[in-house]
Amino acid sequence: MVTRPDFQVMGPLPDEAFAALRADIEAHGVQVPIARTRDGRIVDGHNRARIAEELGIECPALTVDVDDQAATEMALRLNLLRRHLGPIAWADAFRRLAEVRGLRIGSQGRQAKKTDSVAVFPERPADLASLAVELGVAPRTARRRLRLADKLADHPEIAARVDRGEIDAGKAEELVRRENFDRRRAEAPPPPKVTVGDGIEVCCGDFREVLADLPDHSVDAIVTDPPYDNAGVPLYSDLSAFAARVLKPGRLCAAYCGKVDFPEQLGRLGEHLRYVWTGAVFLPGRHTENRARMVRGRWHPIAIFSAGRYVPRHWLIDAIAAEGNGAKAPADHRWQKSVEPLVRWVEQVSEPGELVVDPFCGSGTTGLACRVTGRRFLGCDVDPASVSLTLERLRDAEREGEDSA
Numbered sequence: 107m108v109t110r111p112d113f114q115v116m117g118p119l120p121d122e123a124f125a126a127l128r129a130d131i132e133a134h135g136v137q138v139p140i141a142r143t144r145d146g147r148i149v150d151g152h153n154r155a156r157i158a159e160e161l162g163i164e165c166p167a168l169t170v171d172v173d174d175q176a177a178t179e180m181a182l183r184l185n186l187l188r189r190h191l192g193p194i195a196w197a198d199a200f201r202r203l204a205e206v207r208g209l210r211i212g213s214q215g216r217q218a219k220k221t222d223s224v225a226v227f228p229e230r231p232a233d234l235a236s237l238a239v240e241l242g243v244a245p246r247t248a249r250r251r252l253r254l255a256d257k258l259a260d261h262p263e264i265a266a267r268v269d270r271g272e273i274d275a276g277k278a279e280e281l282v283r284r285e286n287f288d289r290r291r292a293e294a295p296p297p298p299k300v301t302v303g304d305g306i307e308v309c310c311g312d313f314r315e316v317l318a319d320l321p322d323h324s325v326d327a328i329v330t331d332p333p334y335d336n337a338g339v340p341l342y343s344d345l346s347a348f349a350a351r352v353l354k355p356g357r358l359c360a361a362y363c364g365k366v367d368f369p370e371q372l373g374r375l376g377e378h379l380r381y382v383w384t385g386a387v388f389l390p391g392r393h394t395e396n397r398a399r400m401v402r403g404r405w406h407p408i409a410i411f412s413a414g415r416y417v418p419r420h421w422l423i424d425a426i427a428a429e430g431n432g433a434k435a436p437a438d439h440r441w442q443k444s445v446e447p448l449v450r451w452v453e454q455v456s457e458p459g460e461l462v463v464d465p466f467c468g469s470g471t472t473g474l475a476c477r478v479t480g481r482r483f484l485g486c487d488v489d490p491a492s493v494s495l496t497l498e499r500l501r502d503a504e505r506e507g508e509d510s511a
């Protein structure tokens with residue numbers, strides 16, 4: 107009797123599916139023979155064999171004359187083809203089948219380095235795409251499942267909920283982001299001020315307090331993204347007063363705004379600053395949704411104000427498109443923005459070596475933009491978890507910079 111099926115490559119069948127299989131076998135017997143190696147180990151049909159044994163009925167079997175690697179490949183392939191796997195279990199089996207076949211897939215598992223883009227299929231992409239097609243799955247779907255599995259690698263309970271069909275990918279990512287943030291919140295808060303690399307500093311606290319000692323007229327540009335929900339509207343007045351004090355005369359404050367409270371945000375920014383222009387970041391292929399007004403938004407307004415009379419230094423392009431197809435980048439912060447548009451805004455409102463401040467830095471996207479464009483950066487956020495995320499992203503970028511130097 108076989109007691110240790112060596113090629114059981116998948117987890118157990120869900121209870122419901124097992125009960126259905128059992129009822130079917132009870133009624134009709136085992137209709138699809140199981141497959142065993144010459145030495146009797148089951149390659150395919152563990153559940154059928156177990157049920158037949160429990161029922162005391164015959165279990166037809168075929169012998170496959172293959173080595174262990176081929177048996178593993180066969181078991182994985184059959185499961186991928188036949189079993190109703192959730193996306194995460196599918197991705198796991200797909201990855202293992204690719205490995206058995208000697209194809210390499212980039213993995214962003216638990217300890218993998220975090221980057222802003224997830225590299226899946228970095229090598230021999232044609233082979234991996236063909237493997238997906240061989241299994242009856244579009245390469246794009248395979249890629250999406252692999253990415254999702256990567257993101258959920260540290261969150262097995264959320265992954266199991268996806269596989270059970272209880273939540274979709276979007277909800278799963280939202281839960282992961284929240285769990286990660288809760289983990290950060292449970293950690294010791296970051297120090298009030300941290301220097302990350304050359305000319306890059308991050309402060310933890312309310313910008314009205316922790317940046318109060320920033321000297322007058324010492325800042326070349328402010329590029330920021332305040333909270334633009336209704337409760338955040340008064341902060342635009344404080345930002346206006348802060349910017350008017352710290353900016354060098356004639357320099358710019360570029361602030362992401364919301365659309366619902368845009369007029370009031372503009373009014374408040376104008377309390378101490380002068381209106382210059384309204385810029386835009388297009389978000390191709392994706393949208394925010396305002397159900398009450400039934401509007402799907404595809405751009406973000408950027409209010410541009412100057413400290414005193416604006417002194418243009420060069421031409422500004424006022425609309426910038428987020429690159430690619432607009433697919434949302436993997437986000438760790440609820441309000442995380444894409445890096446590329448911020449790179450463009452930082453480039454437009456400052457010069458290399460100048461000091462750019464973001465008093466509402468969130469996950470530090472403006473800081474990343476300053477780093478790649480050679481600006482000095484001072485960021486601040488009142489939320490310690492956001493600051494710790496900012497520090498992690500900036501430090502990762504520093505390390506990547508050192509590695510590629």
Ligand SMILES: C[S@@+](CC[C@H](N)C(=O)[O-])C[C@H]1O[C@@H](n2cnc3c(N)ncnc32)[C@H](O)[C@@H]1O
Nearest residue numbers: 312313331441442443466468469471487488489
């Ligand atoms: C829209 S988010 C910024 C997102 C950021 N652009 C990114 O890409 O991650 C606004 C941030 O402002 C922070 N914030 C709110 N009030 C603040 C205050 N008084 N001082 C400093 N930060 C504040 C919030 O904690 C939040 O992280």
